[in-house]
Amino acid sequence: MKIGIFGGTFDPIHIAHLRVAEEVREGLGLSEVWFIPAGTPPHKRNAPHLPFKERLKLVELAIEGNPAFRVLDIEGRRQGPSYTVDTLTELRKSHLQYEFYFILGLDAFLEFETWHEYHRLPELAALVVINRGPLGVKSAVNKARQLFPTFEFRRDRLLGPKNQKILFLQVTPLEISSTLIRQSLWAGRSIRYLVPESVRLYIEKHRLYL
Numbered sequence: 001m002k003i004g005i006f007g008g009t010f011d012p013i014h015i016a017h018l019r020v021a022e023e024v025r026e027g028l029g030l031s032e033v034w035f036i037p038a039g040t041p042p043h044k045r046n047a048p049h050l051p052f053k054e055r056l057k058l059v060e061l062a063i064e065g066n067p068a069f070r071v072l073d074i075e076g077r078r079q080g081p082s083y084t085v086d087t088l089t090e091l092r093k094s095h096l097q098y099e100f101y102f103i104l105g106l107d108a109f110l111e112f113e114t115w116h117e118y119h120r121l122p123e124l125a126a127l128v129v130i131n132r133g134p135l136g137v138k139s140a141v142n143k144a145r146q147l148f149p150t151f152e153f154r155r156d157r158l159l160g161p162k163n164q165k166i167l168f169l170q171v172t173p174l175e176i177s178s179t180l181i182r183q184s185l186w187a188g189r190s191i192r193y194l195v196p197e198s199v200r201l202y203i204e205k206h207r208l209y210l
């Protein structure tokens with residue numbers, strides 16, 4: 001089985017996250033996409049605005065009714081910073097037969113060398129770099145070649161000596177971010193249609209981010 005792994009702070013989850021997951025699932029013929037909210041993200045300058053449990057709840061609401069989407073709370077159960085290398089190692093151990101595809105946006109990939117033990121990640125899962133923002137696939141490819149110089153470049157992918165893969169996938173560009181959602185809420189503006197309706201109603205009912 002081919003499984004997509006989509007990690008993020010999800011503070012909160014928004015419709016661009018969901019479209020990315022859907023388009024990668026469809027594009028790569030994945031059986032499922034597993035959303036993994038970060039417990040304590042090592043990357044964000046500041047701590048998340050919502051506690052793990054609330055971010056997890058919002059992901060649960062957002063993916064409800066989609067049988068191909070799942071959410072895992074494994075990073076919330078670990079202590080310390082949520083390193084992707086630990087998460088993928090844990091998943092590999094418990095699902096030996098699965099083929100994992102780790103999905104990340106170009107903005108995240110461009111600072112990939114700051115990720116803990118980043119060079120080990122392609123051995124644990126194929127990397128799927130998707131477009132985000134104004135930079136094109138060329139900058140993704142350049143970055144990948146710089147970080148993994150022994151990998152061989154083939155048209156739309158880089159292949160490593162141990163069957164590692166880095167794929168580049170184009171999804172519908174949607175300029176939506178969690179920052180935009182939080183700022184809209186602070187400013188008293190509507191977030192309708194930027195997040196699923198169930199997420200909007202939960203945020204408003206519990207007065208989150210205010």
Ligand code: ATP
Pocket residue numbers: 007008009010011016017020103104105106107108130131132133174175176177178179180
């Ligand atoms: P923030 O605004 O707080 O930085 P964010 O919107 O970037 O949050 P994250 O939870 O940090 O959301 O992102 C998780 C993953 O989803 C990252 O790999 C990121 O690149 C990707 N992603 C988020 N929003 C988009 C988008 N609009 N288009 C493509 N990828 C996205």
